[in-house]
Amino acid sequence: MEPITGAEILVRCLRDEGIEYIFGYPGGSVLHIYDELYKQEDVKHILVRHEQGAVHAADGYARASGKPGAVLVTSGPGVTNAVTGIATAYMDSIPLVVFSGQVPTALIGNDAFQEVDTVGITRPCVKHNFLVKDVRQLAETVKKAFYIATTGRPGPVLVDLPKDVTITKAEYHYPKKVKLRSYNPTVKGHAGQIRKAVDLILSAQRPMIYTGGGVILSDGSSELVELTQLLGYPITQTLMGLGAYPATDKQFVGMLGMHGTYEANMAMHECDTLIAIGARFDDRVTGKLDRFCPTARIVHVDIDPSSIAKNVKVDIPIVGSVPHVLRAMINVIRDEKLKPDGEALAQWWRQIDEWRKMESLRYRPSTEVIKPQFVVEKLYQVTEGQAIITSDVGQHQMWAAQYYLFDRPRQWINSGGLGTMGFGLPAAMGAKFAFPDQDVACITGDGSIQMMLQELATMKQYHTPVKIINLNNGYLGMVRQWQEFFYQKRYSMTYFEALPNFVMLAEAYGHVGLKIEKPGDVEGALREAFAMKDRTVFLDFATDPSENVFPMIPSGGGQNEMLLAERDEMVSTHEEGMVLV
């Protein structure tokens, strides 16, 4: 076989791995790679306007499609700009492979132009990373990177490529499989534990199913639906888990946690058996740990052993992939014709229905000013609940999660773990690359959207029509809400005295801009926007600046200490809670 350059090897690896799109930005250390990309058409390179946008776009693509995202950036600032995106993907366990240029091996450590210690900088926010020092190891390293990124608990993997490695030559051989003696994730759950879990689950008087992003990442949605319906138990989902179980089904009691529904949090607090699946007991979910599910025996299914018993002690841990473990549970229940306690369950549902009567998501409608919740409700109606929705971070993110009912996995894309403002727009673009024929909307706010605005140009270049739903209240709303509640309305640095004219801005980038100021115009504007199938439309909604996200568990509170919009105008916390965020 004829030896070829490292750059050519890399591009062939991407092709053989089945990578359709790579999101990136060129620079000195990756010139050879860009030259090889130029010579072929299999791997399409998407030129973003900022490296953070490249990673978020690849991330959005991965979340929407289930396939790994690929990124290519140059050394130095190329990498440091990408770090926020990498950390975002890491916190939400998204499979990505990021290729970064590096100064030539001979210059590493010399403070060369555009040199940073990429492997060192990214180490805390990747699942693994590699520095390739020998071109002969390049192909195998790329294979390992994709293998590690996509198996077990997924996550971003970075491959650092010194420039000389991309120039020197080696024979190309892309291994079909790689084996790492130090990495062997458990997929099948322990049969004995599964059996014990089934017994516990069926003995429940007040059961609760609590699921997270792990169900979506492992494509375990159909098994989850089957098991939940077989049992007839109530189910709640985390922010990351929405869509794995259809939100319009009556067994779904809404999202849980800080801004979850009253019924979900009360049912968590009162349940006697908790079945946690692909969720990690995050602080936004548990509230005050010593008051979390005080009477529950807990089954926890997760592929990552370190997620189990990290925050909350569990009674039956099961390490394994969600669909495998749930399938095994379903089989035991079906084979042995096991049935839950019907009478206890009926009584439990009566209690839950009482909690539901609180209508914790009710808000005060207005004919004068646009309520942000109203916009999301109308968006849901206009898109018939079918659009892929991405969001940024803040109040609008919570309203999106509360008022858009997600019925399928991979329909809801947001930065849950890291909470990265600026994520929504490039992620929407990535999702559109994965599903060009589906409607994609980015629900955002006037703060978040300004963090990645430049990607409007990328969206123009590649014709990825997305609808941008800007809930513009002039404030950094979520921070403002906390200042109102906990800092006696001292609105420190949360009001934007100057905002761009978003309509003109959208037009400047070659898109359509619409300004909506009256509640009566909301639906019409949305219909108009979605009718423009091939255009990106920026819908700038002037929303009520004083609106707050309810219900809410103030930090430091227990699950049964929810504050409701109409009942609790005044919100406060205690000293202990003020320390928490």
Added chain:
Amino acid sequence: MNNSNRHVISILMENESGALSRVANLFSARGYNIESLTVAPTDDPTLSRLTLVTSGNEQIIEQIVKQLNKLIDVVKLIDLSETDSIERELMLVKTKAMGEQRAEMKRLSEIFGGHILDVTESTYTIELTGPGGKLDSFLRAVEKDAILEVVRSGATGIALGQKALHV
């Protein structure tokens, strides 16, 4: 920190550049305590053996073990505190040795099974091995002013009996 929750964790890991920083990084990022850490290649040059001494309650130690196992470069590990094991540390001490001190220091070294590696007109350099506690006792036995320099390797350890950590 009481002694009962002190743990000696012995790790077999890929002998790759950066592997050590992954372990050290993990401890600092998650706020775990490292009392000591030693590392060297094994008879198989592709593997390193790393011994670290840490402390924490049961839940913290469980997390430390799980998080270490999660590192891609970690092949296997054992918590030596959970099994019959032996722990050794090497210490090099430079002491003053003048006048009456000279004989006393030599005798003390002998009591602790040490070796005097280097002798000058006014100093001894002594080598001692043993469990950490024994080395502490030696330092306590020596007059404080007499100690010029102390170098300790940190603990290493191995399980007793047939149990062996290998690939």
